[in-house]
Amino acid sequence: MRFRFSKFVLFIGYSFLYLPLICIVIYSFNESRFVATWTGFSLKWYKALISDPIILRATFTSLKIACLSATVSIVLGTMAAIIINRFPRFQGKTLFVGAITAPLVMPEVVMGLSMLMLFVGMNKLCGWPDGRGSTTVVIAHITLTLSYVTMIVQARLQDLDRSVEEAALDLGASPTKVFFVITLPMISNAIVLGWLLAFALSLDDVVIASFVAGPGATTLPMIVFSSLRFGISPEINALATILMTVLSIGVIISAVYICRRQKTTNI
Amino acid sequence: MYRIEEKIIQLLSSMMKSFSGKRLVISIPLIWVLVFFIFPCLILIKISFSESIIAAPPYTSLVDWASGYILQIRLNLGNYMTLFTDDMYIYGFLTSVLIAGASTICCLIIGFPMAYAIARSSEKFRHILLMLVVLPFWTSFLIRVYAWIMLLSPCGFINNMLMKFHFIDAPLQLMNNSYAACIGIIYAYLPFMILPLYSAIEKIDYSLIEAAYDLGSSPIKSFFSIIVPLSAPGIYAGSALVFVPAIGEFVIPELLGGAQTLTIGRLVWNEFFGNMSWPTAASLSIVLLIFVVFPMVISQRRKEIKLLSKD
Numbered sequence: 001m002r003f004r005f006s007k008f009v010l011f012i013g014y015s016f017l018y019l020p021l022i023c024i025v026i027y028s029f030n031e032s033r034f035v036a037t038w039t040g041f042s043l044k045w046y047k048a049l050i051s052d053p054i055i056l057r058a059t060f061t062s063l064k065i066a067c068l069s070a071t072v073s074i075v076l077g078t079m080a081a082i083i084i085n086r087f088p089r090f091q092g093k094t095l096f097v098g099a100i101t102a103p104l105v106m107p108e109v110v111m112g113l114s115m116l117m118l119f120v121g122m123n124k125l126c127g128w129p130d131g132r133g134s135t136t137v138v139i140a141h142i143t144l145t146l147s148y149v150t151m152i153v154q155a156r157l158q159d160l161d162r163s164v165e166e167a168a169l170d171l172g173a174s175p176t177k178v179f180f181v182i183t184l185p186m187i188s189n190a191i192v193l194g195w196l197l198a199f200a201l202s203l204d205d206v207v208i209a210s211f212v213a214g215p216g217a218t219t220l221p222m223i224v225f226s227s228l229r230f231g232i233s234p235e236i237n238a239l240a241t242i243l244m245t246v247l248s249i250g251v252i253i254s255a256v257y258i259c260r261r262q263k264t265t266n267i
Numbered sequence: 268m269y270r271i272e273e274k275i276i277q278l279l280s281s282m283m284k285s286f287s288g289k290r291l292v293i294s295i296p297l298i299w300v301l302v303f304f305i306f307p308c309l310i311l312i313k314i315s316f317s318e319s320i321i322a323a324p325p326y327t328s329l330v331d332w333a334s335g336y337i338l339q340i341r342l343n344l345g346n347y348m349t350l351f352t353d354d355m356y357i358y359g360f361l362t363s364v365l366i367a368g369a370s371t372i373c374c375l376i377i378g379f380p381m382a383y384a385i386a387r388s389s390e391k392f393r394h395i396l397l398m399l400v401v402l403p404f405w406t407s408f409l410i411r412v413y414a415w416i417m418l419l420s421p422c423g424f425i426n427n428m429l430m431k432f433h434f435i436d437a438p439l440q441l442m443n444n445s446y447a448a449c450i451g452i453i454y455a456y457l458p459f460m461i462l463p464l465y466s467a468i469e470k471i472d473y474s475l476i477e478a479a480y481d482l483g484s485s486p487i488k489s490f491f492s493i494i495v496p497l498s499a500p501g502i503y504a505g506s507a508l509v510f511v512p513a514i515g516e517f518v519i520p521e522l523l524g525g526a527q528t529l530t531i532g533r534l535v536w537n538e539f540f541g542n543m544s545w546p547t548a549a550s551l552s553i554v555l556l557i558f559v560v561f562p563m564v565i566s567q568r569r570k571e572i573k574l575l576s577k578d
Contacts, residue, residue: 017457023414034422076296083292095305099301107555113535114310121324143300143303143304177276221407221409228409228416244406251402
């Protein structure tokens with residue numbers, strides 16, 4: 001009796017989570033222009049999508065921005081995690097930790113607005129950044145994703161067995177060498193995970209990008225958002241299906257990869 | 268292969284030494300956070316005290332050199348005064364708090380049984396079930412909102428099905444109200460509720476519940492006197508994780524809520540993009556931040572008090 005109840009709960013819960021998404025996938029193959037009336041199987045919305053130059057360009061811009069900001073963010077985030085975890089207290093450390101974790105709870109609207117005001121002010125003061133474009137979006141996304149990445153790497157650093165590092169230091173390795181030869185391989189899982197999360201967050205963001213993007217840097221979420229304001233369209237169904245497939249395959253592969261690696265390193 | 272790696276490492280370490288590595292590692296993230304996070308916040312505060320004018324950028328500066336030598340600082344509290352006197356803004360705050368609160372409670376009601384069922388399922392399935400909870404979070408946020416537009420809109424899936432089977436003659440207005448915004452928020456933030464609940468419930472010793480049953484307690488009583496108190500940390504964490512982002516949410520109320528569901532996030536957006544009133548948008552943001560920070564501080568205090576009482 002109890003067992004059945006928990007199965008029932010799980011069934012309802014997962015249907016709530018997945019049925020809406022499955023609906024999108026099924027109706028992306030619908031032939032009709034009207035989204036909810038099924039008339040027949042067709043791939044024409046995928047074809048329309050692939051031949052749409054605006055969407056293609058926006059996809060490229062988004063991928064470029066996401067790659068760049070995830071990469072810079074993982075480097076800065078690892079440094080920040082080391083500062084938080086391995087450096088003795090210094091003046092302003094609490095402020096630093098607070099500022100680095102604040103974007104986790106900061107509303108996107110506020111973050112976008114404050115970043116935009118900074119860019120406008122900087123432009124007035126020193127002429128940089130000249131206008132707004134991909135660069136400003138990348139900077140804003142790095143600041144946003146830095147907090148997530150730092151938290152992930154920091155958590156891993158905290159769990160790490162420090163005796164290995166101390167042994168290497170005792171045997172005369174320089175701190176830099178210890179970091180690259182010992183610490184970095186040990187936290188590589190967290191770095192991969194952090195990069196993926198930063199990439200996904202950047203690829204997903206619409207609010208901050210709308211504030212700080214110039215006319216030349218329309219990202220994919222911005223296009224999707226503006227077309228959603230006008231309601232549903234079968235092309236968006238197709239786009240959503242492609243995005244979901246790519247993202248979930250990526251996540252599953254990396255999860256399996258990380259699990260495997262954890263198993264082998266533990267043995 | 269190994270030799271090349273070692274050479275690169277040597278090169279890097281010599282480079283780092285000449286730069287004084289430690290200082291470099293400290294300074295780069297510090298400067299980044301200072302320039303791109305703390306400065307923007309200060310600018311936001313500054314602009315919230317300035318006056319709106321028609322110029323580029325559209326606000327007055329606070330500091331003036333009046334007649335050459337006198338430093339004049341003008342703080343304009345007018346923006347904040349309007350926020351607390353204009354009905355539209357007060358209504359906006361109330362709507363945001365109500366929607367965020369209702370969504371948090373619904374997330375708790377849906378999430379708790381799910382987290383409990385996952386925690387009680389066999390070890391083998393648990394990882395898969397958790398993975399399935401997290402997976403929608405990795406697919407695009409906009410797509411998840413779009414899924415509900417597709418279900419709820421007048422020519423959407425639900426209306427279509429109901430019309431097909433002749434339950435209704437005209438499409439129901441399911442979208443463009445605050446209920447739709449709530450559903451969207453619940454759907455988008457449910458994983459944030461389930462995960463902390465799961466990790467709290469997983470730690471509960473099941474023998475306690477069995478003992479309660481043996482001693483004649485009813486399932487409902489043992490649920491409220493054992494499971495709920497023991498999973499309280501998860502309940503607090505999950506509620507904060509849903510409530511805090513929900514209160515500043517912009518995309519979901521904008522797309523699902525229709526014109527009358529004016530939340531703070533949407534007001535900030537409208538003030539900025541619609542009215543071009545930067546000072547009002549800035550002061551709204553500051554008030555929104557206070558709304559966000561408040562629950563965080565409360566939960567932090569709770570933790571501190573708990574730690575103190577443990578000592």
